Amino acid sequence: MPRQTTVLKAQNLTKVYKRGSEEVLALDDVSLTVRRGEFLSFVGPSGSGKTTLINILGCLDNASSGRLQVGGRTIFDGRKGLSESELTRIRRRVFGYIFQKFYLIPTLTVEENVLLPFAFFRKPGSPPGVFDLLKSLGLEKRTRHRPVELSGGEMQRVAIARALVNNPEILLADEPTGNLDSKRSEEIGQVLKSLNRKEGLTILLVTHNPALARLAQRTITLRDGRILS
Amino acid sequence: MATQINVYQVAAKNLLRKKTRSTLTVLGIGLSAWVLLSLLGFNRGYEAALNKDIDNMGFQVLVAAKGCPYEAATLMLKGGTGLRYMNESVIRDILRHPQVEKVTPMLMQAVFDPNKGESGGINAYLGVDPATFPSLKSYLKFKQGGWFTDAQSHEAVLGYEAAELEQREVGDQLLIPEKNIELKVVGVLSRSGTQDDGTIFVPLRMLQKEFGQEGRVTGIGIKVDRRADISALENKLYDLPDVQVVSMAQVKETIMSLVSTAKVMVLSIALIAILIAMLGVVNTILMSVIERTQEIGIIKSMGAMPGDVFRMIWTETVILCLLGGGLGIGFSLALSKITDILIRRLLPYTPTGSLVAVDSGLAFLTLAVILGIGLVSGLYPAWRASRVRPLESIRSEGE
Amino acid sequence: MKNAWNRTARTAWTLILLTFAALPLFSAVGCDLNDPDRDVKRLFPGSTGYRTLYVSVTEKGGQELLRKIEARLGDVFKGLYETADVPYTLYQVYKGKELIGYIHGVNQKGRYGGLQVFLALDLQGNIRSFYFQKLTSQYAKLLRDASFGRQFEGLNLKDFYGYEVSTGAARGGSRVAAIRNPAPQAEDDFRSTLRAVKKNLILVDEFLLGNKYLEHGPKS
Numbered sequence: 001m002p003r004q005t006t007v008l009k010a011q012n013l014t015k016v017y018k019r020g021s022e023e024v025l026a027l028d029d030v031s032l033t034v035r036r037g038e039f040l041s042f043v044g045p046s047g048s049g050k051t052t053l054i055n056i057l058g059c060l061d062n063a064s065s066g067r068l069q070v071g072g073r074t075i076f077d078g079r080k081g082l083s084e085s086e087l088t089r090i091r092r093r094v095f096g097y098i099f100q101k102f103y104l105i106p107t108l109t110v111e112e113n114v115l116l117p118f119a120f121f122r123k124p125g126s127p128p129g130v131f132d133l134l135k136s137l138g139l140e141k142r143t144r145h146r147p148v149e150l151s152g153g154e155m156q157r158v159a160i161a162r163a164l165v166n167n168p169e170i171l172l173a174d175e176p177t178g179n180l181d182s183k184r185s186e187e188i189g190q191v192l193k194s195l196n197r198k199e200g201l202t203i204l205l206v207t208h209n210p211a212l213a214r215l216a217q218r219t220i221t222l223r224d225g226r227i228l229s
Numbered sequence: 230m231a232t233q234i235n236v237y238q239v240a241a242k243n244l245l246r247k248k249t250r251s252t253l254t255v256l257g258i259g260l261s262a263w264v265l266l267s268l269l270g271f272n273r274g275y276e277a278a279l280n281k282d283i284d285n286m287g288f289q290v291l292v293a294a295k296g297c298p299y300e301a302a303t304l305m306l307k308g309g310t311g312l313r314y315m316n317e318s319v320i321r322d323i324l325r326h327p328q329v330e331k332v333t334p335m336l337m338q339a340v341f342d343p344n345k346g347e348s349g350g351i352n353a354y355l356g357v358d359p360a361t362f363p364s365l366k367s368y369l370k371f372k373q374g375g376w377f378t379d380a381q382s383h384e385a386v387l388g389y390e391a392a393e394l395e396q397r398e399v400g401d402q403l404l405i406p407e408k409n410i411e412l413k414v415v416g417v418l419s420r421s422g423t424q425d426d427g428t429i430f431v432p433l434r435m436l437q438k439e440f441g442q443e444g445r446v447t448g449i450g451i452k453v454d455r456r457a458d459i460s461a462l463e464n465k466l467y468d469l470p471d472v473q474v475v476s477m478a479q480v481k482e483t484i485m486s487l488v489s490t491a492k493v494m495v496l497s498i499a500l501i502a503i504l505i506a507m508l509g510v511v512n513t514i515l516m517s518v519i520e521r522t523q524e525i526g527i528i529k530s531m532g533a534m535p536g537d538v539f540r541m542i543w544t545e546t547v548i549l550c551l552l553g554g555g556l557g558i559g560f561s562l563a564l565s566k567i568t569d570i571l572i573r574r575l576l577p578y579t580p581t582g583s584l585v586a587v588d589s590g591l592a593f594l595t596l597a598v599i600l601g602i603g604l605v606s607g608l609y610p611a612w613r614a615s616r617v618r619p620l621e622s623i624r625s626e627g628e
Numbered sequence: 629m630k631n632a633w634n635r636t637a638r639t640a641w642t643l644i645l646l647t648f649a650a651l652p653l654f655s656a657v658g659c660d661l662n663d664p665d666r667d668v669k670r671l672f673p674g675s676t677g678y679r680t681l682y683v684s685v686t687e688k689g690g691q692e693l694l695r696k697i698e699a700r701l702g703d704v705f706k707g708l709y710e711t712a713d714v715p716y717t718l719y720q721v722y723k724g725k726e727l728i729g730y731i732h733g734v735n736q737k738g739r740y741g742g743l744q745v746f747l748a749l750d751l752q753g754n755i756r757s758f759y760f761q762k763l764t765s766q767y768a769k770l771l772r773d774a775s776f777g778r779q780f781e782g783l784n785l786k787d788f789y790g791y792e793v794s795t796g797a798a799r800g801g802s803r804v805a806a807i808r809n810p811a812p813q814a815e816d817d818f819r820s821t822l823r824a825v826k827k828n829l830i831l832v833d834e835f836l837l838g839n840k841y842l843e844h845g846p847k848s
Contacts, residue, residue, distance in 0.1 A: 009359075060530065060620045084618065085534055092532025099623060103527040115234040121532040129232045166532065219576040344760075344768040373708070395764070396709045396735060396742035409766050411740070417708075527696030 006072075007169055007202055008034035008057055013066035013219070015052050015225075026052040026215050027063070028225040034204070036169075039196040041216035042083045050224040051174055057204060059087050070094060071087070071169065092121045096163030096171045100178035101157040104147040104162075111143040114161045119156040123166040132160050137191065153184035160191060170202045177209055189215050224227045236537060240544035243517065251512070253515045254506075255553045258599060261502040266587060266595040267568045268499050272492060274287020274586030279484060281422075288333070288450035289368040289459055291475045292323065292466060307485035314445040315472060322469055323449060328457030333361035334446040336436055336467045337356040342406040351403040352406065354385075354429050356436030365452055369425060374416035388426040389528035403429070410439055427520025503599065507606040510549055514610040518542060525614055526622025535615035542614040547600070637675055657766055658682070659733040659744055660714040666816040671748040672721045676848050679720040683835050685712040693834070700830050700845045703823065705795040707737060717832055727751065733761060736824035738817050739762040745824040747780075753837050754784045754830065760781065760821075766813035771821070779807045787840040793823045 015027040026049045034040060034057075042050040056068065062081035068214045069075065070090060075082055082090070104113050114130045129131070134140055138155045141168040147155055156176060163171060173192065177185035195201045207213050221228040244251045294313035323332055336356035343349040359589075363369070363376045377384040385403050387395070397403060403412040412431060420426055437443045459476060460466075464472045518525070519534050525538060561568070565585045572584050661667040668678045685694050694712045699702050705711065719731040735747035741764030747758045758777035765771065783803055790799030796819045798805035809818040833841045 038470050055620055060623075070387070088529065088532060088534050091530060095530075097527075097530050099527075101523070103524055105239070105242075105524065108239070111231060112234050112238075115231065116239070117531040119234050119236050119239060120528075120534065120537045162531070342764070344763050344765075344772065393709060394742060395740075396707070396737040398708050402738075402740050404764050404766070406764065 006033055006034050007070070008032070009043050009067075009069040010057060011067040013053070013056060013063045015056065015061075016064045017146060018035040022036055023088070026138065026225055029058070030066075030222075030225070030227055032057075032227070034136040034170075034202065036202055037196070037200045039159050039193070039203045039205070039216045041207060041219045042222060043207065043210075043219060044222035044228075047224075048222040050222045052209065052225075054172055054204055054206050058097065058170075060097075064207060087206055092117070093123060093164060094169045096166070097161035097175045098156065098159045098163050098171070098176050100221060101153075102147070102159045102179075106147055106156055109144050109146055110150070110158050113147070113158055114165055117162060117165050121166065127229075128151065130161065130165060133164060137161050150187050151184070152180045153187050156184070156188055157191065160188075160195075163199075164195075167202075170204060173203060173205045173207075175208065176205055176206065177212060185209060188212075220229065236541040237544050240541050241548055243521075244539075244545055244548060247517065250319055250516075251549065254549055255556060256511050257506040257509045258503075258550060258553025258603070259556035259560065261499065261506040262503070262554045262595055262599050263560040263564075264303075264499045264502055264557075265556055265598065266561040266591060267565070267585060268492070268495055269591045269595060270565065270585040270587035271572060273591065274584045275488065276485070277586060278584060278606060282595040287368075287452070288331075289453050289477050290451040290463060290466070290474050291477065292319065292449040292451065292469070293447065293475065295471045295473045297577055314442065314447060315449070317444050317446055319446075319469060319472060320449060323451060323466065326462060326465055327450055328454050328462045330454045331361060331365060331452040333358055333365050333450045334433060335362075335448045336433055336440075336442060336445065337447045338436055338442070340405060340441045340611050343407070352429070354405065354431050354436060356433035360431045362430075362450075365450060366425070369421055370419045372417045374414070375434050376387040377415050381438070382432055383410065383412050383435055384415045384432060386418065386420050386430040387414060387535045388428045388430075389420045390426040391429050392417040408439060465584075474577075506553070507602050510546060510603055511606045511610060513549070514542060514546055514607060515544075515613070518610050518614045522617055523622045525617045526619040529617065529619040530623075538617070539611045539615040542611040543604070543607050546603055546611070549550040550600050550603030554596040557599070558595060561587055561595075562592075636661070637699060644721055659735045659746075659761075660717045661719070661733065661746065664719065667730060667745065667746075667759075668719060668721055671731055671746075671759065673819075675721045675728060676729075677721050677722045679722070681718045681720065682713045682715050683718065688835065692751055696726070697830055697834065700789075700842075701793060701823075701827055702846070709735065709737070717837070718832070719834060720836075721748075730832060730836055732828055734824050734828045734831065734834075736820050736827070738820050739814065743817070743820055743824060745821060745828060747825065747828050748833075749832060752784070753830075753833060753840060754782060755780045755825075757781060758825075765811075765814050765817050767814040767817070769812040771814065771817065773810065776810055780825065785826075785833055786844045788826040788839075789845050790823075791822060791826060793819075793826060796822075 007210065009033040010030060013027055013030045014025070017024045017026055026118065028049075030049075030053060032053075034128065035068075037167070042054060044050050052061070056063050056076075059070065059075060059082075063076050063123065067074065067077050071094060074203060075087075075090065081087075090144070108116065111130065112135070114134065118126075131143070134143060137202075139154065139157055142150060142154060142158075148157070156179075160171075176192075177188050180188065192203055192205065193215050196203050203216075205212070205216060213219050240600070292313040296528070317334060320332055320334055323329055334357075338356065339351045339353040340351055340355060342352050345352070359377050372389065374386070376386055387403075395403065397414045397417065399414055399417060401414045403414055405412065418425065420523055433446075437445065443449070451460055451462075463474050463476055464471070478587055527536075528538060528541075564585055569584050657710070664678065666673060666679070684696065689696075691712065694705065695836045714735075717733065720727055721729045721731060729751060731746060733744055736743040736745060740761060743760070744762040746759040746761055748759070749773040750756055759770050760777070763771060770776070787803045790802040791804045792798070798807075804822070807822070809815060811818065829841075833839055
């Protein structure tokens with residue numbers, strides 16, 4: 001991706017879901033710009049559309065209308081979106097994802113879990129091994145362990161390592177501490193903060209946790225599919 | 230530290246998640262592979278053994294007296310009388326045909342031996358012409374002695390097992406019970422693996438005289454000229470009065486058709502077994518795909534294309550089929566002796582020689598069939614997995 | 629019409645081939661009872677079961693054992709079919725859990741064919757009954773008559789040590805000398821029978837009785 005200040009630009013995004021015979025407006029005319037190196041948090045009550053928004057920004061879903069540009073490239077314009085394969089190509093170059101559930105593969109070791117994205121795609125310039133990455137997240141002693149032997153915090157850190165292995169431009173974190181206690185949540189928060197400050201990683205964070213939200217540089221509040229502030 | 234992992238390794242490890250399920254699936258495939266390979270081996274072995282037996286008859290066409298054949302067969306069991314005879318003059322008529330290379334007349338006679346076991350049994354003697362018979366059966370080798378040369382002499386040549394039963398060697402006497410005729414043993418044959426092992430051969434003229442059957446025979450063996458058309462000759466021979474013509478090729482055909490019906494049935498069962506095993510494979514893989522929907526979504530989010538996911542899931546199918554196929558082939562090779570014994574018990578006529586001929590060619594064929602059907606069965610679950618959209622699978626996040 | 633005939637002919641010859649394949653060949657090499665279930669009950673009325681053992685001279689002691697047996701027999705093993713690897717079938721007869729006797733048969737070359745001589749023995753090795761399972765001879769009727777077999781009852785190997793197989797001479801006054809040949813024209817079969825009985829008893833002594841009678845026999 002060419003070096004630009006704006007990494008994400010969303011204009012008038014709407015998203016309509018069909019739930020049975022009902023139509024639900026999950027996002028209503030949302031516009032947003034994200035600059036490189038920004039740490040954004042998205043807050044709001046359940047059903048406010050924050051996850052919907054982040055999914056569209058992260059190219060996991062297409063909007064119903066509006067415009068989205070990622071790194072200067074138009075992803076979605078009007079009704080026309082990219083195919084699943086094209087979205088995949090963009091995802092793997094630009095984004096890394098972590099979720100509330102860690103989604104580690106139980107039959108693979110920590111090391112193998114982190115290497116997994118390399119089975120499908122290896123970005124040019126990515127490191128030959130993952131030891132340094134694991135070490136930076138405090139996991140150098142756990143490389144041969146299976147997920148079942150790790151604590152919640154350790155598992156989320158493995159997920160973070162996996163999300164970072166292909167040097168993404170943007171990290172999407174959807175409720176990453178939802179399954180963790182306060183101590184571990186704090187740990188994860190510090191990891192994210194460190195990644196942003198030291199590595200300049202752009203982070204989009206969805207969270208219910210106010211302490212975590214405060215770690216971000218900018219907080220966006222949503223309600224009923226609209227941005228409040 | 231490792232620096233790379235590939236989809237095939239991931240696929241293999243995925244199968245270890247539910248070990249019991251994977252093991253049972255592999256066992257199912259193994260059993261069906263075993264059945265298929267044993268059947269293919271039997272198919273080949275039986276035909277080869279039968280061919281050998283038929284070829285060892287020495288003559289391609291047999292002419293016998295016309296009559297109710299079933300009657301002849303049953304009467305032969307109970308005693309020598311009631312056999313249908315042909316006049317020897319038929320030989321002249323046969324020799325008229327240019328396609329005929331050689332003929333040899335034969336007379337089968339039997340007597341009842343009251344001293345065989347508890348309630349007695351029958352002894353059968355085959356009268357043959359020493360001038361023509363040995364050359365038609367040149368593959369017969371002698372353990373001791375040789376053929377009688379005089380068609381009238383009171384001599385006998387015994388097949389290996391017939392000699393062993395009677396503890397006869399060259400120079401010993403042989404008695405025809407009921408008629409109390411003494412014969413001198415002049416030859417003991419080596420094992421040939423055919424019916425000849427249990428046969429007592431005597432000179433034709435002598436047998437005709439002693440049993441009051443001068444001028445009569447029960448069968449004429451015909452060797453057909455190499456270049457001639459056997460069926461054309463048969464058609465001409467049908468014109469001879471009061472005889473029936475049997476070609477060994479037709480005998481083989483009859484037996485094979487008796488067996489092939491059974492074969493078709495059993496092959497169908499084998500295929501059904503394979504299909505059922507494959508259903509097991511589809512079930513196993515599909516269930517694991519459904520169980521891993523969210524995980525597959527995450528893998529997609531990591532950058533896996535639909536093709537990558539398809540390959541990963543399809544690989545799981547391939548691994549199960551290879552393991553199951555290999556296991557079945559192993560069973561089949563190790564237990565081929567037992568399968569041989571089982572089949573001998575079940576079939577009415579079993580030629581001598583190994584019945585189940587399993588070789589590497591057939592093993593590869595079986596593996597290919599299993600793999601082929603497996604790959605087709607694996608298409609749907611793999612396709613389904615590749616269609617998973619990352620969002621749908623992770624959508625169950627708290628909204 | 630012709631085709632129908634020939635189809636039937638084909639099937640018929642198939643059947644003939646089948647029947648030849650199915651003709652029972654009595655066990656050629658060894659010497660088994662044709663119908664052990666029936667024969668054991670007949671030879672040991674009151675028995676409830678039996679166990680079958682297979683042994684051969686080769687596996688029990690090889691050439692050395694063969695020489696020992698030949699010395700006791702007073703004759704060598706000869707011919708194509710009397711070899712050290714011939715399997716012998718020994719029947720142990722039971723009443724309930726109790727062993728009550730043995731049955732053993734040997735093949736012997738006769739004048740016109742193979743003889744199969746079976747002996748039913750008590751636990752001491754005395755003959756209880758004598759049975760010709762197979763015999764080919766014009767005088768078979770006389771030799772298979774019950775009166776002939778009865779002459780053997782009560783005899784044991786000690787008695788047979790007095791019988792010389794090579795000459796046919798029996799020690800005067802011995803119980804073997806008292807055995808009469810009902811068919812003098814079949815003297816050779818009679819002598820073959822006695823040889824078979826002596827061989828039978830020696831093998832039983834060797835394989836089942838632990839050489840109980842060895843000391844009474846000739847020194848090798």
